[in-house]
Amino acid sequence: MFDNLSNSLTSAIGTLRGRGKLSESNMREGLGEVRTALLEADVAYDVVEEFLDRVSADAIGAKVLDALDPAQQLIGVVHRELVNLMGPVDHEIPFRSGDTTILMLCGLQGSGKTTTCGKIARRLQEQGKGVMLVAADLQRPAAIEQLSVLGEQIGIPVHTPQDHSDPVAVCKAGVKKAKKDGIDVVILDTAGRLSIDEELMAELSRIDRTVSPDQVFLVVDAMTGQDAVSSAKAFNEALEIDGVIMTKLDGDARGGAALSVKSVTGVPIKFMGTGEGVDALEEFHPDRLAGRILGMGDVVSLVEEAQRKFDQDEMQRQEERLKSGEFTLEDFKKMMLQTRRLGPLGKVMGMIPGMGGMQETLAGADLEKDINRLFGIIDSMTPEERRNPSRIVDQTRRRRIAAGAGVQPQEVNDLVKQFDGMASMMKGMAGLGMKDRMREVQKMQSAMGDPSGRLGRPKGDTGKRLTAEQRRKLKKQREKEARRRKRGARG
Known part of the structure; x- marks a missing residue:
C-alpha cells in the first residue's frame, strides 16, 4: 500500500540524517524532495503546495533545528500534517432508533x-x-x-x-x-x-x-x-x-x-x-x-485484524502452554498459520514499526515460499521430533526429514539450531499484551523466512539467492535497527 510514496518520503527525509544540526537551507532541500515525492504520487498540485507551507511553518523553526534528532522531529511534523490533510474522520454511521x-x-x-x-x-x-x-x-x-x-x-x-x-x-x-x-x-x-x-x-x-x-x-x-x-x-x-x-x-x-x-x-x-x-x-x-x-507501522490495525481473524480458543490454548513453559515446532506452525490470516507477509511487515523498509530490501525474495519450506520440514518430522527436535534429531533422522521435505539436510540443521532460541523467545512472550506479542511474532516470522539467513534458502540452486545489492541493503537495515534499539535502551 503506497510503497513508492513511502519509499520516496522516507528516503527524502533520510537524506537529512547525519548532518548534525540542520540549517534552514538543507531543511528546505529535504522538503523539496518531499514535494517531488508527493507530486510523483499524483497528489493534487494545490494540495502539495498548501501541505508544504504548513510543514515549513512548523519545521523551519528553532524547536526543530535545535532538536537532538532533527530528522526524526521532521518525520513527526510531516506525520502530523499528513493526518491533518486526510482527517478528521468520524466512522460512526448514525442509525435511526426504531426505524430503518x-x-x-x-x-x-x-x-x-x-x-x-x-x-x-x-x-x-x-x-x-x-x-x-x-x-x-x-x-x-x-x-x-x-x-x-x-x-x-x-x-x-x-x-x-x-x-x-x-x-x-x-x-x-x-x-x-x-x-x-x-x-x-x-x-x-x-x-x-x-x-x-x-x-x-x-x-x-x-x-x-x-x-x-x-x-x-x-x-x-x-x-x-x-x-x-x-x-x-x-x-x-x-x-x-x-x-x-x-x-x-x-x-x-x-x-x-x-x-x-x-x-x-x-x-x-x-x-x-x-x-x-x-x-x-x-x-x-x-x-x-x-x-x-x-x-512507522500500524500495530493498532494489525492487532484489530488479528482479534477478528484469529481463532481465540486456539490463542487461549497457546497462552496456557507458553505459561507452562511448553513451546514446540507444532505450536510454531500453528502460530504462523494464524498469522497468515492477516494477509501476505510483505503487507504485514509494512504494519510493524521499523520493518517497512525491509519490504523493498527483500523485494526479490519469495518469503511465503521460504515459510512453506519450513512447514515442509516440520511436517516431515514425527510428533516426538516436533516436540523436542534439538535432542532427538540426529544426522540419520535429519537426512530422512530432508528427503521427506524435498530440502537439503543443512536446512533441517538450521531449523534445529534456531529452535531453542525461538522457544525461549516465545516462552518469554507469555503474559505480553496483544500489541507486544504481535510485534514479536511478526519479527520472528520474517526472521524465519529471511532469505539472507541459512533458514530462508537451501544450498545450491534449489532456492532464490539474494543479489549482492540486496544483501548489502539487508545488512544496512539490520545495522540501522540495531543502532535504534541501542539508543532506545540508553533512553
Whole structure:
C-alpha cells in the first residue's frame, strides 16, 4: 500500500540524517524532495503546495533545528500534517432508533461499488444489524446478479427489481419492504456510468429526493488517481455526499487520491477496500495510514485484524502452554498459520514499526515460499521430533526429514539450531499484551523466512539467492535497527 510514496518520503527525509544540526537551507532541500515525492504520487498540485507551507511553518523553526534528532522531529511534523490533510474522520454511521436506516452508495462503473455494498452489509451484519441490499443498478445487467450472489454468500436478503426501467421505483419499493420486514439497515446499490454525465446525476438526485437516505457514500477507485478526486468533487456538488469509500488500496495505487480527496472536496474518506473478499474493508484512520506511509507501522490495525481473524480458543490454548513453559515446532506452525490470516507477509511487515523498509530490501525474495519450506520440514518430522527436535534429531533422522521435505539436510540443521532460541523467545512472550506479542511474532516470522539467513534458502540452486545489492541493503537495515534499539535502551 503506497510503497513508492513511502519509499520516496522516507528516503527524502533520510537524506537529512547525519548532518548534525540542520540549517534552514538543507531543511528546505529535504522538503523539496518531499514535494517531488508527493507530486510523483499524483497528489493534487494545490494540495502539495498548501501541505508544504504548513510543514515549513512548523519545521523551519528553532524547536526543530535545535532538536537532538532533527530528522526524526521532521518525520513527526510531516506525520502530523499528513493526518491533518486526510482527517478528521468520524466512522460512526448514525442509525435511526426504531426505524430503518437508509444508506445510498454511488460511483462510476468499475469503482467496486457493488462489491463494496456487500462489504458494508457484511460489516453491519457482524455488528448485529439486520441488513437488506437493494439492486438498483439497472445500467449494468450483471450488477443485479452480482449483488444477488454476494447476498447469498453472506446470508443477507437482496431486493431485486420487478420493473427494470425505473431505478427510483426500485429504491422506493426496496425501502418499503425493508421497513415492513423490520430491517435495521437497507443499502441501495445505485447505477454507475463510465463517466459523469447529467443523466446519471439527475437519476441519483431523484433517488435522493424520493427515499431521503440517511447517509450517501461515494465509492472511488484509488487506482484512477486525480480522476477519483474529480469524481468526488462532482458527486459532492450534486448530492452532498457524507463520506468516501476508497477501493483498491491494496494494489499499486500511488496514493495521490487518498491524500487529496479530503482537502479538495471537504468530504472525508470513511472506509477503504483492501482486497476482494467481503471482509476486506477497513475503517480509514488518517493517523495509522500516515504511520504506514512514513514507515512507522500500524500495530493498532494489525492487532484489530488479528482479534477478528484469529481463532481465540486456539490463542487461549497457546497462552496456557507458553505459561507452562511448553513451546514446540507444532505450536510454531500453528502460530504462523494464524498469522497468515492477516494477509501476505510483505503487507504485514509494512504494519510493524521499523520493518517497512525491509519490504523493498527483500523485494526479490519469495518469503511465503521460504515459510512453506519450513512447514515442509516440520511436517516431515514425527510428533516426538516436533516436540523436542534439538535432542532427538540426529544426522540419520535429519537426512530422512530432508528427503521427506524435498530440502537439503543443512536446512533441517538450521531449523534445529534456531529452535531453542525461538522457544525461549516465545516462552518469554507469555503474559505480553496483544500489541507486544504481535510485534514479536511478526519479527520472528520474517526472521524465519529471511532469505539472507541459512533458514530462508537451501544450498545450491534449489532456492532464490539474494543479489549482492540486496544483501548489502539487508545488512544496512539490520545495522540501522540495531543502532535504534541501542539508543532506545540508553533512553
